[in-house]
Amino acid sequence: MKKSLAIKVCGMRRPDNIRAVAQLPIDYMGFIFYPKSSRYVEMESSGTGLLPDTANAEISSAGCADKAAAICKVGVFVDDSVQNILTRVVNFGLGAIQLHGNETPTFIRNLRATMVPDICPELKVFKAISIASAADFDKCAQYDGLVDMFVFDTKCIGYGGSGQQFDWSVFNAYTGTTPFLLSGGIGEDDAQRILSISHPLMAGVDLNSRFETEPAVKDVERLSHFIAQLKQ
Template identity: 35%
Template sequence: MKLKVCGMKYAENIMEVAALHPDFMGFIFYPHSKRYVGEHFDLKKIKAFPKEVKKVGVFVNAEEQFIRFMVKRNDLDYVQLHGMESPAYCERLSYEIKIIKAFGIHPHFDFHSLKKYKPHCSYFLFDTKISSFGGSGKQFDWNILNQYDLDIPYFLSGGVGMGSIADLKQQHPFAIDVNSKFETDPGLKDTDLLQEFLAIIHA
């Protein structure tokens, strides 16, 4: 399984986590998030960022031009769309950048609704459904994923922590998305805990 560490915010901590070589790192460009990187954030100013670590920009119902600007400024490899973005919206952006489309999962979620997104997305991300936008820090019933039958690989998100390892190995997602369970403060990651988690999932 691959690992995405999301909600990175502080330059020194970004480099500490990047040195662990997770597969993806996520940076939130949504002003209402506690982990918002700020309007002047520029990843290119962080020296020696490992090329093999893919940079993901997280956006929520953002203007397309804003996304394009941030993709260029930060040399992003993917954008993760965490709002109510339509298939047509995803299609327009997909000509310029790879898309990870996030969906909030609940007991009655209709996985057939994802088919119209399939041509435009490299990956899906399944998180816990909440009333607001962004991550929940809570785990949904992963057994619901037995209903998923598309061939688009997915990231599994929502309250993933050290106690999730046994269940994760039964689900076999393409990647795991972690955030708050590995923080000492919002946006500040515990590198020792992440290193331990990486060693286990890659064993």
């Protein structure tokens, strides 16, 4: 029997939408902390110039409600500082961080050493890898065994959220040992194609722009129907 795919819904921001999506059978919910993204989650200024910024209270409370408490919150960062990442891990109660830039293995080791075990003992680190062809999987080798999960996204101008897919037939070229989430332009018509992928390290899917009514607002009904197909 084929294992059940993990579901990550990324690019969340609006509290009511967070609560609604959290009622679905998902495993991860992503919050984007990259200022240039149209799905950027801002911090709230303390207004003093002395105290650090804090998490948006509405977003944090939505992420703690009902079923949401069992969903791993993933913060998405692009070439950010350890200090900024640490602040958001603590303030938003993140269980995982997803690195979408050019972060080096040394940076990731330093980040883990800062966070684990004192701040977030079970912190998971995901590394996004942009894919256009089989050759792009070569970039995985330097992170293999260092990160908990790869996120294979479509190579594009910018950092994800393009709504475009790469050629999924290239997966045979990935020979690493780290599991991965499939990302990039997954839409409602892709369930059967996803279920037909037989790579043993495919852990799940990352859903975002093609389930939106506007940036950072997900269509819960469409998501529910699609997830039901994947879990049938």
